[in-house]
Each structure stands twice: as structure tokens, then as C-alpha cells.
Amino acid sequence: MGNKVNLEYIVDGSSRKATYVRRKKGMLKKLEELTTLCGIDVCAVVYSEFHHQPLVWPSPPEVQRMINNFNNYSEFGKSKNMMNQESFLEEKILKATEKLAKFEKENREMEMSMRMFELMANGNIIDNMNNVELNDMAWIIDEKLKHVNWRITELDNKASTSQSQAQMADEAVKPIDKE
Amino acid sequence: MGNKVNLEYIVDGSSRKATYVRRKKGMLKKLEELTTLCGIDVCAVVYSEFHHQPLVWPSPPEVQRMINNFNNYSEFGKSKNMMNQESFLEEKILKATEKLAKFEKENREMEMSMRMFELMANGNIIDNMNNVELNDMAWIIDEKLKHVNWRITELDNKASTSQSQAQMADEAVKPIDKE
DNA sequence: TGTGCTATATATAATGT
DNA sequence: TACATTATATATAGCAC
Numbered sequence: 001m002g003n004k005v006n007l008e009y010i011v012d013g014s015s016r017k018a019t020y021v022r023r024k025k026g027m028l029k030k031l032e033e034l035t036t037l038c039g040i041d042v043c044a045v046v047y048s049e050f051h052h053q054p055l056v057w058p059s060p061p062e063v064q065r066m067i068n069n070f071n072n073y074s075e076f077g078k079s080k081n082m083m084n085q086e087s088f089l090e091e092k093i094l095k096a097t098e099k100l101a102k103f104e105k106e107n108r109e110m111e112m113s114m115r116m117f118e119l120m121a122n123g124n125i126i127d128n129m130n131n132v133e134l135n136d137m138a139w140i141i142d143e144k145l146k147h148v149n150w151r152i153t154e155l156d157n158k159a160s161t162s163q164s165q166a167q168m169a170d171e172a173v174k175p176i177d178k179e
Numbered sequence: 180m181g182n183k184v185n186l187e188y189i190v191d192g193s194s195r196k197a198t199y200v201r202r203k204k205g206m207l208k209k210l211e212e213l214t215t216l217c218g219i220d221v222c223a224v225v226y227s228e229f230h231h232q233p234l235v236w237p238s239p240p241e242v243q244r245m246i247n248n249f250n251n252y253s254e255f256g257k258s259k260n261m262m263n264q265e266s267f268l269e270e271k272i273l274k275a276t277e278k279l280a281k282f283e284k285e286n287r288e289m290e291m292s293m294r295m296f297e298l299m300a301n302g303n304i305i306d307n308m309n310n311v312e313l314n315d316m317a318w319i320i321d322e323k324l325k326h327v328n329w330r331i332t333e334l335d336n337k338a339s340t341s342q343s344q345a346q347m348a349d350e351a352v353k354p355i356d357k358e
Numbered sequence: 359t360g361t362g363c364t365a366t367a368t369a370t371a372a373t374g375t
Numbered sequence: 376t377a378c379a380t381t382a383t384a385t386a387t388a389g390c391a392c
Contacts, residue, residue, distance in 0.1 A: 002366030003388050009218050014359090019388080020217040021360090026386055027213055030206045030369095031223075038199040039188050040227035044210075045245055048219035066224055180372050181383030193376090198371080200377090205369055209386095 020050055028057055041066065199229055207236055220245060 010016040024046070031042050035058070043066040046055040189195040203225070210221050214237075222245040225234040 001364055001389050002368085002386080004367060005212075005216070005388070007212060007215055010216050015388095016217050018360090020213070020219070022387060023209070023213045023216070027206075027209045029386090030202070030209055033186060034199070034202045034206055036186055037184070037189050037202070038195050038227065038229075040199070040225055040229075042223060042225050044221060044223040046219055046221050047245065048217065050219075066226065180381055181369080181385085182371050183384060184371070194371095197377095201370060208369090 017050060020048065024055075031057060196229060199227065203234070210236060 010019055031044060034040065035042050042058075044057045046057075048055070189198055210223060213219065214221050221237075223236045225236075227234070
């Protein structure tokens, strides 16, 4: 168990899939952690024999957003220089893009919840009321939500306190160092 | 050493960078291994304060190839070869408008799902799930809550260091090239 | 199939240079 | 600041159901 692994293509199909499932999970966890810890933006797209559609992370709207950035700077930038006389069109594009970004952002907020809902809605619901794990889960979720709510309240208070307190808060939260 | 890590945004800049450097390396290694072992195609793009340009993996051309594939009806790919500049822009507006409508629709749908989820989470609809879903749920909910916490932290930082945060956000979208 | 288990391999946080 | 070390934490391969 936990054997050293030969880093080459796994020929056996079922082993390959097992490895894929295990490592995909680990990999997404790593992405999630890196994103959380370092406050960065990551997107990933996976094409494989195991999905009919590409697996995207963290969410299709987010990936789309990053891909648009990626493309826009190489293609749209060029167009911009070639079409000065079309600036009114550019402006229309810009406005549409901004509005789009706003909706994409809102979508991102809800994406995780959406995934939760899908898990629940996909016929995985059973009707046994007395499962201990569910109760544990409920408690844990409840505690975490309390903590989140507490932090929101704290933030609210900070927002409405005096300037001097805000300055104290400034010192408590160090600015991001640029390197 | 190897201490258990608090999975939230690292406020201290140098720690954050150290963690980013270490984990980025590990993450890319995982991507490499997953690709090799399972014969899949992965691409990743990272926007961060640590690079002026996005970090792309496995390589800019490869990422571009996969992104073009992802956008099966790539507006740019078609436009570049088939359209004059004016129709190119008109096409962009059209696409942006369509996309906007799509996101607005998705938003409405997600809001509805969100409400359903809230009902479920309050124990009013779902009584139970099997252990597998519980574990998945636990992970996803946990991540969701971490994300919420991170957003609060981000908001907090922004409130007290709005200047440096704004600069950071600006740098998050820069043209692509080799790292 | 997919899940749990557990021995190992691997990743990595803190520390020293 | 970057790199080497090392104690721990985490990921995971192979197996049993």
C-alpha cells in the first residue's frame, strides 16, 4: 500500500480509472487549497476518456472568464489598434463585457451551492431519519455558519466604528507585500 | 515542521509567497503525474500577484490549443479568418449579448436552486443521504465555507488597505506569455 | 463497480544557513 | 531571498469487500 509508483501510462483500464479518480480528487483539493491560502485565481480544464465533457475547475463560468482574459489580450488587443475609428463599437463591447463579468461573478458565488444541490437532487436522497453522521454534519455545518456569521457581524461593526478604530484595524491586518 | 495548516488566506506576504512557491511546485508535479499516469489532457492557468503574466501549464501553445478546443465555436478563430474587422466587432457584440442573456438565465435558475438548497439544509426536505454523499457534502460544504471566510478576509483587507488591494486586482489580468 | 483500510510514499511548514 | 533539512501532515496504492 502507498507503493512507489512507476511514472508511466497505466495500461490496465480499471487501474487507470481508479488512479484517475483518486488523484483527480487530490489534485482538485490541492488547487482549492492553493487558491485559498494564496488568494490566487486558478482555472483548470481536463480532457479525458472518463468524461464526455471536459472537467472544468472551479466552475464553467470561472473558467470561461479566465479563458476570455487569456484570449482577449492576444486577439482583441490587436484589433483595437487596427480599428481606431470603431471606438464606439469598442465601448459597446466594453460595457457588455463589464456587465457580463458582473453576472459571472454572481454566478461564481452560487456555483458551489449549485453543485451541492446537484449532488442532492441526483437521486441520492434516501429517507432514513436517524443517521448519526447526518446529525454530526448538521452540527458541524451549524457551528461553521455561526462562525461565519460572527465574522460578518464583526466586519459590520468595524465598518461603522470610528476612524481611530479603523486605523487600529489597519495595523492588525497587514497590507499585502509586493515582491 | 510539516505542521497542520490552517486553510485560510495567509495574510503575511512573505509566508504567502513561500507557501505559493512550495505548493505551486507540488501542484504542477501532481498535474504532470496525473497526465502521465492516466493519459489525459490537462491545462491550467494561474493568475496571481506573484507573476506579472499568468502562469500557464503545460505550455502556452498547449493551453491555447485546449482553450480553442474548449470554445468549440471559437469566435476568435472564426473571426480571424472569415470576417472583416467591422463584422468581427459586430459578431463580438452579438456573442457578448447572447452570453449575457445566458448568464442572466443561469443566475435566475441558480437563485431558485439556492433557495431549494437552503430549504434542504434546514432539514425541511432532505432527511438523509448515504455515507458517500455525506462525505462529498462534507468536503464541498467545508470548501464553500472556507471560500466564504476567504471572501470576508479579502473584504476586510480591502477595507483597510484598499490601495494595495486595488493594485493587486489590476495585476491579476495581464497578457499571457512564457513565465 | 465503488468504499474503507492501512502501510508507504510524498508533500510541505518551520527552521537554519 | 533562496535553498537544505527534517518532523509532520497528507496523499495514495494495493487489497478486501
